[in-house]
Amino acid sequence: HDTIDEKVTTDKKNRLREIRILLSHENITTPAREDILDIIQHMSYADNIEHHYQLSNEGKCVQDADRLDALGAIGIARAFAYDGHAGQEIYDPKISVKEIKTHDDYRHHKSTTINHFYEKLLKLASSMNTRTGKQEAIRRTKYMRDFLSEFQMETDVKDE
Incomplete structure (x- = not known):
């Protein structure tokens, strides 16, 4: 996709x-x-912000797998790799976390990698389709929250 x-x-x-x-x-x-x-x-996150598409059972499994890739240690690595490639800042306290309500919000707002965790990644567990996907998403999200806590301690950044 x-x-x-x-x-x-x-x-x-x-x-x-x-x-x-x-x-x-x-x-x-x-x-x-x-x-x-x-x-x-x-199946994409961006295409389901304003309208939630009903997927087949196979589609639900594929969507869960895609979202699991965005979570945990791999998700953290992917976020920083992509945002580095795209020239996005890791963190800027002057750029606040935005509530994403539309596809346009998601694609065209000024953000940072750390903000992306709060704007999207930490919310993915609640959008999982399968029991197994949800369980794994919760586990990986906890790992990401632990990472963000460590980031906060090392940078003296206040939790969003």
Whole structure:
């Protein structure tokens, strides 16, 4: 699904066409192709801010797996790696945490990596679809909270 994400491409329509071609070359049945395309187009966090898409059971599992990747030690590493690549600051006390209500808020507001934890990452556990996904998300979120507590102690940053 990341191949059609606006962080990666400005041509979602062409990317979807390429995915359709790839799936047909792999001899995946038409119903399965349509299921896959539905999942990758409707599972992202950003696309579910204003409208919550109902996913198939397979889609719910894929969405949980994607969100679990954003949590825990791997999630921390990913957040800093991506934000470093994008030129985003680690932390700036002058930039406050924003409540994300729209897709536009999510994509186009000034933030920091630390703020991203509070704006999105720490909220993911409550959006999990499966019992196992929720349990693992809670465990990984605790690890992230511990990291943020350590960050606060080392930098004397007040908890948001």
